[in-house]
Amino acid sequence: MTHVEDELTSQPECWTRAAERAPKHGGALPAPGERVAIVGCGTSYFMAQAVAALREQSGQGETDAFAASEFPYGRSYDRVVALTRSGTTTEVLELLGELRGRTRTTAITADPDTPVVAAADDLVVLDFADERSVVQTRFATTALTLLRAHLGLHTDAVVADARTALRTQLPQGLVECSQFTFLGRGWTVGLANEAGLKMREACLAWTEAYPAMEYRHGPISVTTHGTATWMLGEAPDGLPEQVRDTGALWVAGGLDPLAELVRVQRLAVAVAAARGLDPDRPRHLTRSVILAP
Numbered sequence: 001m002t003h004v005e006d007e008l009t010s011q012p013e014c015w016t017r018a019a020e021r022a023p024k025h026g027g028a029l030p031a032p033g034e035r036v037a038i039v040g041c042g043t044s045y046f047m048a049q050a051v052a053a054l055r056e057q058s059g060q061g062e063t064d065a066f067a068a069s070e071f072p073y074g075r076s077y078d079r080v081v082a083l084t085r086s087g088t089t090t091e092v093l094e095l096l097g098e099l100r101g102r103t104r105t106t107a108i109t110a111d112p113d114t115p116v117v118a119a120a121d122d123l124v125v126l127d128f129a130d131e132r133s134v135v136q137t138r139f140a141t142t143a144l145t146l147l148r149a150h151l152g153l154h155t156d157a158v159v160a161d162a163r164t165a166l167r168t169q170l171p172q173g174l175v176e177c178s179q180f181t182f183l184g185r186g187w188t189v190g191l192a193n194e195a196g197l198k199m200r201e202a203c204l205a206w207t208e209a210y211p212a213m214e215y216r217h218g219p220i221s222v223t224t225h226g227t228a229t230w231m232l233g234e235a236p237d238g239l240p241e242q243v244r245d246t247g248a249l250w251v252a253g254g255l256d257p258l259a260e261l262v263r264v265q266r267l268a269v270a271v272a273a274a275r276g277l278d279p280d281r282p283r284h285l286t287r288s289v290i291l292a293p
Contacts, residue, residue, distance in 0.1 A: 004202065004279045008137040008265045012162045014129045015145040015154075022149035028106050028122035029150045032060045034078040039068045041091055041289065043136040043197060044083035044143075049190030051081075051147045057186060058151050065190070068092045079104045085131065085139045086288035087114025096120050108143050134287045135201045135279055137265050140194070141258055148258075161259035170263065171251055175270050179227040180205055181219065182264070183212040188233040188257040195232065195264040202268035202279040212236050223248045230264065232257045 022029075030036040036055065038048035045067045052065035066072070068082065068091035080103050084092045087109040096105050096119035107120035110130035117123055129142035148154040180199055184192035189211050196209035210219055213236055215229070223229060223246040230251040231240075243250045253260040272279040 002269065002278070002280045003131070003133040004135050004137060004265075005269050007131050007133055008262060008269070009166055011138045011141055011262055012159045012166070014126075014138050014142040015159050015162060017128055018126060018142045018146040019149040019154045022146055022154075025124045025146070026150065028124050029147065030055070030061065030063075030079050030081065030106075034061050035076070036061060036063045036079050036081065037066060037071065037075070037077045038063065038081045038083065039066050039071055039092065039095060040083035041068050041089050043140045043194055044085065046190045046194035046197065047083055047140050047144045048081075049193065050144060050187045051190075053187035053190065054148065054151060054153060058153060060151060068095045071095050073098065077103055079106060081106045081108065082116070082120065083108050083140075083143055084116055085110045085136060087111045087116035088288045088290055090289060090291040092116065093119050108146070110139050133280060134282050134285050135198065135268075137198075141261065144258065158256045158258060161255040162262050165255055165259040165262040166266070170267055170270065171249065173249060174228055174251065174267060175274050177226055177228040177249060178206065179222070180207045180267075181215070181223065181227065181229045182207065182209045182232060183215055183229065183235075183239075184209070184232045184257070185212050185234065185236070188253075191232045191257050191261050195230065195261055198261075198265055198268045199271065201282045201285060202265075203272035203275055203277055204283065205268075205271055212239065215239065216242070220246065230260075232260045 048065035052063040055063040105120045106122040107116045108124045112125045129139045182192040182195040192209040196207035199205040199207040225247040228249040
């Protein structure tokens with residue numbers, strides 16, 4: 001079993017622990033009405049997209065998401081939340097340093113013994129969700145679960161769906177597909193982006209991700225036999241039939257969207273195995289991006 005596979009199977013337990021700890025960390029997380037930015041790099045940026053949409057949809061305050069390198073310093077926020085598994089990512093540390101004394105910051109990390117501890121005003125440590133893998137799975141989804149629970153949007157049904165995602169077989173013919181498109185709506189657009197990234201990192205797959213309603217505006221032109229279109233969340237009316245008419249495989253997201261992401265993680269491992277690749281050694285990637293001065 002690879003590190004990635006071992007870690008992704010532990011997600012139901014990690015999510016339960018994160019949800020239980022959410023009240024303890026309430027003072028470090030955004031309060032209702034605060035104007036908030038959530039930042040990260042790679043997977044953490046896509047989790048930030050999901051959280052930002054959830055927070056706004058729940059009426060708890062204006063919330064933006066940015067790649068840490070693209071943060072707009074001219075904007076005013078009550079709090080900036082940084083998601084960083086390693087606590088060493090250069091862009092995140094530079095951003096927190098720039099905001100020191102100007103804007104309240106919170107870092108959510110897996111390692112309490114890293115530079116981010118001194119860089120942020122508040123700290124949330126999810127060390128039980130740390131990973132050996134380069135490719136993120138459980139830390140990202142556990143951080144998202146913590147924030148969903150903080151927003152009052154997490155239920156035990158999410159964990160139950162994750163267990164279902166781990167024990168049920170993937171759709172027949174999916175592993176053999178040559179191209180994968182992931183679609184989302186609202187908060188699941190971020191999950192779709194992460195699903196595409198997971199497939200690229202772990203198995204070098206050709207993947208794309210879009211807001212579901214945008215799929216008809218061009219991307220569907222490359223959909224044909226041997227491709228798969230996976231919906232995370234509820235599909236727009238008529239889209240499943242339109243995709244099937246192209247000859248492509250339509251994958252409906254019947255579980256909670258975060259549990260659907262677990263299914264995608266499993267697919268990435270399965271495709272890697274089918275292609276003779278090691279998902280623990282993704283090409284050109286390291287566990288953290290640390291740039292020289």
